[in-house]
Amino acid sequence: METRIDQIADGIYRLSTFVPDIAPPAGFTFNQFLVLGDEPLMFHTGLRKMFPHNREALSRIIPPEQLRWIAYGHFEADECGAMNEWLAVAPNAQAAHGQTGCLVSLNDFADRAPRILADGEVIDIGRGKRVRFIDTPHTPHGWDAGVMYEESTGTLLCGDLFTQLGDGPALTEGDVVGPSIAAEDLFKYSSLNPAMGTTIRSLAALSPRTLAIMHGPSFSGDGAAALHALADEYDRRACAQPAVAAEAA
Ligand SMILES: [Fe+2]
Ligand SMILES: [Fe+2]
Numbered sequence: 055m056e057t058r059i060d061q062i063a064d065g066i067y068r069l070s071t072f073v074p075d076i077a078p079p080a081g082f083t084f085n086q087f088l089v090l091g092d093e094p095l096m097f098h099t100g101l102r103k104m105f106p107h108n109r110e111a112l113s114r115i116i117p118p119e120q121l122r123w124i125a126y127g128h129f130e131a132d133e134c135g136a137m138n139e140w141l142a143v144a145p146n147a148q149a150a151h152g153q154t155g156c157l158v159s160l161n162d163f164a165d166r167a168p169r170i171l172a173d174g175e176v177i178d179i180g181r182g183k184r185v186r187f188i189d190t191p192h193t194p195h196g197w198d199a200g201v202m203y204e205e206s207t208g209t210l211l212c213g214d215l216f217t218q219l220g221d222g223p224a225l226t227e228g229d230v231v232g233p234s235i236a237a238e239d240l241f242k243y244s245s246l247n248p249a250m251g252t253t254i255r256s257l258a259a260l261s262p263r264t265l266a267i268m269h270g271p272s273f274s275g276d277g278a279a280a281l282h283a284l285a286d287e288y289d290r291r292a293c294a295q296p297a298v299a300a301e302a303a
Pocket of ligand 1: 128130133195214
């Protein structure tokens with residue numbers, strides 16, 4: 055297993071591990087993002103069983119014990135399964151997540167008390183980097199779901215939004231909406247809900263220049279347009295559900 059490291063925006067690194075056995079023959083990537091600052095922040099811990107591997111990969115960028123913040127999208131093994139392993143190697147690190155995530159899972163799960171982030175709260179990690187937490191309940195899944203936005207680079211840390219298969223480039227200017235719709239058809243990973251399109255559209259208001267995608271290539275370009283297209287697709291799907299239910303009834 056190999057982890058590829060690429061800088062996708064100024065001071066933001068993508069650590070990407072490709073697992074060919076998931077959804078073969080395309081395979082699937084697991085990506086973590088390191089935001090460099092005086093207080094380095096990592097978004098996603100990676101799977102617990104991948105920890106030794108991911109620790110080695112991170113150490114190619116910074117000494118892992120320098121990590122200060124560990125954040126993630128929602129409570130799942132790939133998002134935060136290795137939380138306590140990271141807390142053990144980084145004595146000054148603290149988990150950070152939204153109120154729902156902390157009260158439901160993280161207060162109990164994390165070996166040290168997490169920082170509870172309000173919707174819209176910013177962690178100033180120094181060297182001009184400011185990382186904002188944004189609640190996105192049930193989008194794409196998990197009532198604790200949230201994303202982060204690094205203000206200086208305009209980078210949206212999307213979590214599972216825009217999930218796609220395959221081992222594409224680290225950064226693309228191509229289409230990330232079509233491949234994510236294909237992955238949705240295959241995995242059905244989203245909690246389709248009436249607010250989903252509105253939630254995604256609210257992220258478009260940030261006009262991100264880079265989309266840091268957990269499973270798939272990162273995207274450079276008009277992030278708002280991509281988010282609007284994704285929101286429209288989920289509006290269509292959410293609206294389609296009652297009709298299907300009615301037919302079934
Ligand atoms: Fe997930
Ligand atoms: Fe994920």
